[in-house]
Amino acid sequence: MDDHERKQKESFVSRRALFKGAGVGVAGMAAAYALDKVGLLPDALTRGFSANKGFGEPPTDKMTYRTHPGSGDKISLLGFGCMRFPMLPQATSPGGTQIDERAAFALVDYALAHGVNYFDTAYTYHRGISEVVMGKALKRHPRETYFVATKMPGRLLPTLEQAKEMFETQLERTQLEYIDYYLLHNLQSVDVYQQVYEKNGVLEYLLEQKEKGRIRNLGWSFHGDEAMLEYILSRDVKWDFAQVQLNYHDLMHQYITPPALAAMLDALQVVPAQTQWMYEKVLAAELPLIVMEPLLGGRLARLNKKSLAILQEERPQDSAASWAIRYVAGLPNVLTVLSGMTYMEHLQDNIRTCAPFTPLTEKESGVLKSALDVFLSADNIRCTRCGYCMPCPYGIDIPEVFTHYNNCLDDELLPKDARHADYVQQRRAYLVSQERDVPELRRAERCTGCNKCVKQCPQYINIPQEMARLGKFVEELRVKG
Numbered sequence: 326m327d328d329h330e331r332k333q334k335e336s337f338v339s340r341r342a343l344f345k346g347a348g349v350g351v352a353g354m355a356a357a358y359a360l361d362k363v364g365l366l367p368d369a370l371t372r373g374f375s376a377n378k379g380f381g382e383p384p385t386d387k388m389t390y391r392t393h394p395g396s397g398d399k400i401s402l403l404g405f406g407c408m409r410f411p412m413l414p415q416a417t418s419p420g421g422t423q424i425d426e427r428a429a430f431a432l433v434d435y436a437l438a439h440g441v442n443y444f445d446t447a448y449t450y451h452r453g454i455s456e457v458v459m460g461k462a463l464k465r466h467p468r469e470t471y472f473v474a475t476k477m478p479g480r481l482l483p484t485l486e487q488a489k490e491m492f493e494t495q496l497e498r499t500q501l502e503y504i505d506y507y508l509l510h511n512l513q514s515v516d517v518y519q520q521v522y523e524k525n526g527v528l529e530y531l532l533e534q535k536e537k538g539r540i541r542n543l544g545w546s547f548h549g550d551e552a553m554l555e556y557i558l559s560r561d562v563k564w565d566f567a568q569v570q571l572n573y574h575d576l577m578h579q580y581i582t583p584p585a586l587a588a589m590l591d592a593l594q595v596v597p598a599q600t601q602w603m604y605e606k607v608l609a610a611e612l613p614l615i616v617m618e619p620l621l622g623g624r625l626a627r628l629n630k631k632s633l634a635i636l637q638e639e640r641p642q643d644s645a646a647s648w649a650i651r652y653v654a655g656l657p658n659v660l661t662v663l664s665g666m667t668y669m670e671h672l673q674d675n676i677r678t679c680a681p682f683t684p685l686t687e688k689e690s691g692v693l694k695s696a697l698d699v700f701l702s703a704d705n706i707r708c709t710r711c712g713y714c715m716p717c718p719y720g721i722d723i724p725e726v727f728t729h730y731n732n733c734l735d736d737e738l739l740p741k742d743a744r745h746a747d748y749v750q751q752r753r754a755y756l757v758s759q760e761r762d763v764p765e766l767r768r769a770e771r772c773t774g775c776n777k778c779v780k781q782c783p784q785y786i787n788i789p790q791e792m793a794r795l796g797k798f799v800e801e802l803r804v805k806g
């Protein structure tokens with residue numbers, strides 16, 4: 326458990342009192358608020374979405390719905406992920422507590438008005454404030470018009486009493502009497518599962534809450550290794566659904582573990598669950614699936630210039646995000662596809678994709694695979710910006726360091742060869758953009774290799790090794806300048 330998580334665990338009771346005092350202050354805010362922001366986004370944030378500009382309002386009555394086989398709930402194919410709410414201008418971290426409520430309310434209102442009815446949050450998102458803001462936003466709408474998902478943070482290793490307190494806190498934060506879809510959050514290791522859910526009795530407690538109608542459907546989200554998935558599927562529990570990471574990047578591409586990463590995983594005694602293997606397991610278990618990370622933390626919404634051009638040649642009007650969502654939404658057993666939407670433009674684009682949904686044709690699947698091959702020929706780091714590795718005790722902003730590098734790579738601004746005609750220009754652009762995007766004290770070269778982050782990354786990135794590589798890279802750029 327890291328410092329941040331420990332603090333969360335220790336302080337959840339005191340913050341509960343704070344949330345009690347949080348009123349519905351900005352209820353009734355006009356949904357149109359964020360629309361005028363659309364044209365103001367920097368290109369780096371919108372490139373993958375720009376193709377859909379000028380299409381006007383998405384339809385309000387064309388959303389595709391899928392029926393949960395157990396509850397009969399008709400769930401919108403597009404689900405709203407509440408881990409990346411818009412932030413106030415003074416916010417210091419995209420996953421922090423300073424959510425721009427007015428913009429968040431506008432997104433929620435707009436989503437509901439266009440048929441989105443599934444909202445996914447968690448105890449830990451935005452350090453607890455996501456549940457509060459989402460609850461306040463939804464409270465202004467009839468309860469029967471939406472479904473709410475939230476999660477028990479097993480990684481905080483709650484005792485039974487703490488888990489009970491957390492669940493009550495979640496109901497208070499969200500202002501709900503029942504949770505529609507409740508998850509055991511981020512199952513990663515059998516040890517933690519056994520400790521929290523079996524020995525501490527938290528699973529039995531949650532099943533009791535389901536009996537009482539305070540939880541309507543009980544499931545789990547998975548980021549673990551093979552042993553964890555085998556274990557959870559072998560339990561004598563009737564799970565109502567599962568939330569898993571699916572995207573075309575992981576399913577179309579046969580990932581070969583690099584030797585250095587394989588050595589790290591060996592040392593950790595972890596066998597990562599390959600996506601295809603995991604998907605086949607959950608299919609065989611006949612679990613309705615909630616898809617997370619369909620865009621791989623935004624990487625597939627952005628792509629790089631060459632791969633984006635391949636997609637746009639086939640369908641000039643469609644964004645890269647649209648291709649990615651169409652791919653996963655066409656997979657068997659998928660109930661809804663979550664997207665953590667920060668900007669109105671992202672929401673509108675995703676609504677267009679799902680209202681109504683049309684699956685990829687065989688030819689389009691081939692085009693998507695070609696674009697992926699081009700994308701993978703670059704050396705990008707598969708960080709989804711989930712923030713699970715944070716905080717770093719030495720202050721490194723791990724997701725921002727990786728995002729900056731990936732963005733430069735995608736924009737063909739990565740200086741590689743000093744003999745290249747563009748080298749001086751690219752070198753300068755890289756250093757200037759790093760200056761802008763990652764504060765000096767939070768950069769790769771500050772990494773001490775303490776390894777504290779290593780076990781936290783659900784994407785199994787060898788973070789210290791990547792930090793050493795990027796730190797050395799920047800050092801060389803400086804020297805060559």
Ligand code: SF4
Pocket residue numbers: 716717718719720721723771772773774775776777778779788789792
């Ligand atoms: S290995 Fe580096 S990035 Fe990871 S926690 Fe330690 S100092 Fe931070």
Ligand code: SF4
Pocket residue numbers: 707708709710711712713714715723724727781782783784785786788
């Ligand atoms: S490095 Fe891993 S844990 Fe950290 S933000 Fe990226 S994907 Fe998440």
